[in-house]
Amino acid sequence: MASVLDRERTVAPPGFNRWLIPPAALAVHLSIGQAYATSVYKTALVEHFQVSQTQIGIVFSIAIVMLGLSAAVMGTWVDKNGPRKAMAASALFWVTGFLVGALGIATSQLWLLYLGYGFIGGIGLGIGYISPVSTLIKWFPDRPGLATGMAIMGFGGGALVASPLSTRLMSLYDPEYTGAAGTVPSGQSVALLFVTLAAVYAVLMTYGAATIRVPADGWKPDGFDPASVKQKSMVTTASVSANNAVRTPQFYLLWIVLFCNVTAGIGILEQASPMIQDFFRGDDGVSAVAVGAAGGFVGLLSLANMAGRFVWSSTSDVIGRKPMYMVYLGVGLVTYFLLATFGQVSTVLFVLFAAIILSFYGGGFATVPAYLRDLFGTFQVGAIHGRLLTAWSAAGIAGPLIVNGFLDAQGTPGELTDAAYRPALYTMVALLAVGFVANLLVRPVSEKFHEPSRDSGTAAREGSGQQ
Incomplete structure (x- = not known):
């Protein structure tokens, strides 16, 4: 068997x-x-x-x-x-x-x-x-x-x-x-x-x-010329092992990028349903529109998360991985700021801002394997991807701690308003700014980290354990 x-x-x-x-x-x-x-x-x-x-x-x-x-x-x-x-x-x-x-x-x-x-x-x-x-x-x-x-x-x-x-x-x-x-x-x-x-x-x-x-x-697929890959400055045709990848600054810059993007996304996911109701809580309680919207809000965010993984990662094939992350982090921090500052104006704006942020959250997950492939080649990209996902583990702890820590200091659940969320949301803006700078610093991997040049078939077999 x-x-x-x-x-x-x-x-x-x-x-x-x-x-x-x-x-x-x-x-x-x-x-x-x-x-x-x-x-x-x-x-x-x-x-x-x-x-x-x-x-x-x-x-x-x-x-x-x-x-x-x-x-x-x-x-x-x-x-x-x-x-x-x-x-x-x-x-x-x-x-x-x-x-x-x-x-x-x-x-x-x-x-x-x-x-x-x-x-x-x-x-x-x-x-x-x-x-x-x-x-x-x-x-x-x-x-x-x-x-x-x-x-x-x-x-x-x-x-x-x-x-x-x-x-x-x-x-x-x-x-x-x-x-x-x-x-x-x-x-x-x-x-x-x-x-x-x-x-x-x-x-x-x-x-x-x-x-x-x-x-x-x-x-290789029909009509695909591997030489075309060499024309892109951020894409390598060389091979970098997983052990060498974690010795490069590029790996740690991408770790920071992923951590910041994921932490910001979890900031929305963590409080999705109560958040929309708290944003539209007045002296007379939560508005009927907000209560109705809350019922489908989580489902809508799931759709945005899923669609972002396909649409934005596909777009990265056209504009490149680094520019795509500039969108995730740059447009994302602006959207987060707008959510924190003007999200309470209308439920439509609130849902729109949150959906954009979650689409970038999903897109970041889907684009990062291709980003790793561009920088490190296909040799052990699965292993490199696995090690980078420790950023997800860290974000899974940091995101809820940031949001819940600020909310616990602001008041009692069920009595919070949009103002209670602003410190946490502005913190996410700062995190996305850090990620944006980290992405700007990404450069092609130095040749000293490349595997010795050899027949690509041999490299592939060794990378997969075949002899």
């Missing part, structure tokens, strides 16, 4: 259609994208375990931290063993995480939920997130931004599928839960939901692993 998972068994035959690869990647990313849908059952878990929202929120934080750490630690292993074995490993950890988490809910053992969904599931998140990236870049050397956007779009859109599905399933498992405001599903229904999702994602991720393929040595 193990041989079926080996890289050698995944080499595509002549004439293979490369457009069959994105669906395989999407199958994995749509599955692990469920992580963005945890708010659907958060209140149910708070009541079931009789703990605070912070204690339940720790589950998501553990998962995101483990995503970054496992991607960093396992990145080289993923590149060496190929996408099929990596996707299978991701499915094993992700599905096991749900099952252990379900056991924790059923037995009212919160530590099992931390261990299952948070720790074990988080490892599956990290491996699954990076597993298709380097493969897609190799299949689409002519459009790497489009390629990574197609896959990582699935992670951003996973909540669009998981949220309504979870609500429907919990209403079936708990007849007293209707999904309407004021009704909360039972803990038992959440446990059954976890078991069901484990089965669904096992099938979906197995499909992805079974259908993924890697291109044969020397393959």
